[in-house]
Amino acid sequence: MKVRSLLSYCILFFVTFSLAVGCVNPAVYIKTTNEVDSTASSTNVNAVRLGFSAWPGWFPWQIAQEQGIFKANNVPVDLKWFDGYLESINTLTAGQIDANSQTLGDTVNSVSGGADKVIVLVNDNSTGNDKVIVREGINSVADLKGKKVAAEEGTVDHFLLLLGLKKAGLSPKDIQFVPLETGQAAAAFVGGQVDAVAVFAPFTTQALKRQGSKELFSSKDFPGAISDHLVVSRKFLQEKPEQIQALVNSWFATLEYMQKNPEQSYEIMAKRAGVPVSEYKEYADGTRIFTIEENLKAFQPGNDLNSLQFAAQEMSKFLIEVGLAKSQPDITKIFDDRFVKAYAEQVKKS
Numbered sequence: 001m002k003v004r005s006l007l008s009y010c011i012l013f014f015v016t017f018s019l020a021v022g023c024v025n026p027a028v029y030i031k032t033t034n035e036v037d038s039t040a041s042s043t044n045v046n047a048v049r050l051g052f053s054a055w056p057g058w059f060p061w062q063i064a065q066e067q068g069i070f071k072a073n074n075v076p077v078d079l080k081w082f083d084g085y086l087e088s089i090n091t092l093t094a095g096q097i098d099a100n101s102q103t104l105g106d107t108v109n110s111v112s113g114g115a116d117k118v119i120v121l122v123n124d125n126s127t128g129n130d131k132v133i134v135r136e137g138i139n140s141v142a143d144l145k146g147k148k149v150a151a152e153e154g155t156v157d158h159f160l161l162l163l164g165l166k167k168a169g170l171s172p173k174d175i176q177f178v179p180l181e182t183g184q185a186a187a188a189f190v191g192g193q194v195d196a197v198a199v200f201a202p203f204t205t206q207a208l209k210r211q212g213s214k215e216l217f218s219s220k221d222f223p224g225a226i227s228d229h230l231v232v233s234r235k236f237l238q239e240k241p242e243q244i245q246a247l248v249n250s251w252f253a254t255l256e257y258m259q260k261n262p263e264q265s266y267e268i269m270a271k272r273a274g275v276p277v278s279e280y281k282e283y284a285d286g287t288r289i290f291t292i293e294e295n296l297k298a299f300q301p302g303n304d305l306n307s308l309q310f311a312a313q314e315m316s317k318f319l320i321e322v323g324l325a326k327s328q329p330d331i332t333k334i335f336d337d338r339f340v341k342a343y344a345e346q347v348k349k350s
Contacts, residue, residue, distance in 0.1 A: 048099060049096070049098045049099070050099045050247070053081070053083070053085040055085075055228060057287050059273065060123075062079070065077065070246075073250045085102075093110055100232075104227045105155075108329060120232055120244055123229055127220045127288045129201045130156060131219070132164055133207045135192075135195050136213065138196060138216065141170065148196070149175045150193075151177070151182075151198035157200055160198055160217075160218075160225060162318065164221070185197050185199060186204075190207060190209055190210045222305060224304065224307070245343075293344075296337070296340060312334065313331065316331060
């Protein structure tokens with residue numbers, strides 16, 4: 001399943017992040033292709049093979065590599081960049097990398113297909129960078145009834161669309177769903193071929209170029225619906241738990257670095273994205289990076305989408321509903337919070 005990845009961070013992210021510390025898709029304009037960072041330890045057979053792609057919650061991995069944070073935590077990392085987010089998921093499933101950056105929905109979908117993957121860290125939640133955009137004249141979700149709505153089937157943006165319909169008392173049968181790849185969906189909307197579209201940034205910017213178009217709702221309206229994670233293979237979990245702990249420690253050390261060095265962090269991430277820093281800051285407040293406290297809470301049972309277990313159950317139902325899974329996948333073993341707990345204990349003692 002091909003899902004979203006974004007290219008952007010924002011000034012407000014660093015503002016909200018600094019306050020907090022004290023949210024399915026390849027972006028078409030990334031310049032490089034499946035390259036390994038030049039500073040990675042690709043010749044070290046013991047290096048952790050870590051995959052990531054263009055989403056704001058994952059760009060900090062580049063900072064960890066360039067600023068020697070992995071090295072400081074005694075973990076050699078072969079950091080692998082993927083232009084195609086889908087390819088990174090398939091590469092983890094095939095065992096060609098040890099860990100990957102991916103959404104909850106994709107992880108649940110992989111498990112439903114027989115993969116054995118484990119979520120060990122919450123990177124972020126999408127808080128507005130996934131949107132449902134409509135043409136002029138559509139002013140409520142109820143107005144979508146009978147209208148043509150495009151989205152990439154099975155993606156988190158499709159999931160977001162269905163959540164919005166359900167909240168308004170509509171069902172998927174109440175709209176004319178047009179399944180299109182995300183870029184094509186945005187183009188079809190701009191071209192007037194559909195009435196609404198569910199897309200992620202930067203395609204949100206493209207879609208909003210249609211005259212009279214506007215955002216109807218976004219991931220900001222459904223907290224926890226779109227979460228992003230560090231996911232590892234079961235084999236790696238069993239064989240190298242100490243390296244996973246070092247990755248998690250490195251992640252939180254990187255967030256500390258970003259808080260203290262925001263401008264340098266912007267430069268590193270914008271360069272990795274292949275866009276100017278100014279463009280990188282355009283998508284304000286669209287991604288919330290999770291603190292250690294938010295990580296601990298997310299792994300706990302709950303009755304809303306802020307709980308990973310609840311969200312995974314809802315995603316499972318969604319996958320069955322759209323025909324991407326034939327039966328309820330076993331989600332009882334896909335969460336392992338021991339590493340974030342260990343980090344939290346370490347912080348307490350220090």
